[in-house]
Amino acid sequence: MSVDGTIPAPRPAVLVLEDGRTFRGEAYGAVGRTVGEAVFSTGMTGYQETLTDPSYHRQVVVMTAPHIGNTGVNATDMESSRIWVAGFVVRDPALRPSNWRSQGDLGEALRAAGVVGISGVDTRALTRHLRDEGAMRVGIFSGDDAARPVEELLGVVRDSPTMTGAALAAEVTTAEPYVVSPPEGVPTRFRVAALDLGIKGMTPALMARRGIEVHVLPSTTTFEELASREPDGVFFSNGPGDPATADHEVDLLRTVLERRIPFFGICFGNQLLGRALGLETYKLTFGHRGINQPVLDRETGKVEVTSHNHGFAIAWPEGVATQDPAPTPYGPVRCSHIALNDDVVEGLSCQDVPAFSVQYHPEAAAGPHDAEYLFDRFVALLEDAQNTKEA
Structure with missing residues (x-):
């Protein structure tokens, strides 16, 4: 006006x-x-x-x-x-x-x-x-x-560039590390190193509410820099670009798996876990974007309405992912979640190393909140690792 x-x-x-x-x-x-x-x-x-x-x-x-x-x-x-x-x-x-x-x-x-x-x-x-x-x-x-x-x-x-082959995490990541602490009255139980590949603000906030001190780190972080934070677990965030270009992040994640540090990844982080395990990724025809995507959690049998934003996905070794685990250099991995519209792999659960991931956004600002329980599942993974260490 x-x-x-x-x-x-x-x-x-x-x-x-x-x-x-x-x-x-x-x-x-x-x-x-x-x-x-x-x-x-x-x-x-x-x-x-x-x-x-x-x-x-x-x-x-x-x-x-x-x-x-x-x-x-x-x-x-x-x-x-x-x-x-x-x-x-x-x-x-x-x-x-x-x-x-x-x-x-x-x-x-x-x-x-x-x-x-x-x-x-x-x-x-x-x-x-x-x-x-x-x-x-x-x-x-x-x-x-x-x-x-x-x-x-x-x-x-x-004449403009295509999304295939685009390495974009470095363009959106934080320039400097920062810490999101639990809110007042919530005791700190764990410390997690979160690799910022395009992280949304609600993600560390939801972890902090569960007693996690979140150290958000640039995408270029080395394993030595990550380990200096003495994390109880590692998290890889959502982010833009082609996962096939993220070689540094995949190498970092493989070291995390080898050291058996508990890992949770979402969206881009899910695709990078797939790559770290030796699975391929591919570009979807038009992707999943929006807040009404139905996904089946095979562990609970529940159907979740979920928030999505991705144009790439994990290719299961034998086409449509069954409930049978696939072999990887880090032990068998299951497709834990699957999209009900098109059978896209929506989650991974490792059987021999403490790692899992989902393709969608459990922080889901502005909703839905069906998948927020995944942060509790991450806490349970951290608790198991802590109990094993103390035993």
């Missing part, structure tokens, strides 16, 4: 996919151009947590829910220190926020962060296209760029 209270005329914008399909709309957020991988999120809420999740680095996020921005933005729901998405695509942005927790407007927050977006797009049609053709590179061009020939803009999109 301008100084005199009038609403300025909308700036034109165009979205160009690498296969040549285009969608026209209006500028939302910053005006300019951006490129990235087009992905869609099916969550009906939690857009601020999505925007500030480092796992979305270099991705242009399409929100399938039609009305976005109605609750505004606030400092509490930030999952990191900044907005990470490369671009944002919505159908109907809220004219104004309306929520008692709101501290600002989403569109203004995007502008302040320099995030180029587009509104007025049929996001359901765009989502169906990505489901049929797969995630692909995309560009959003607004203002003067929107008037340029589509062929020229398509060239910009096709």
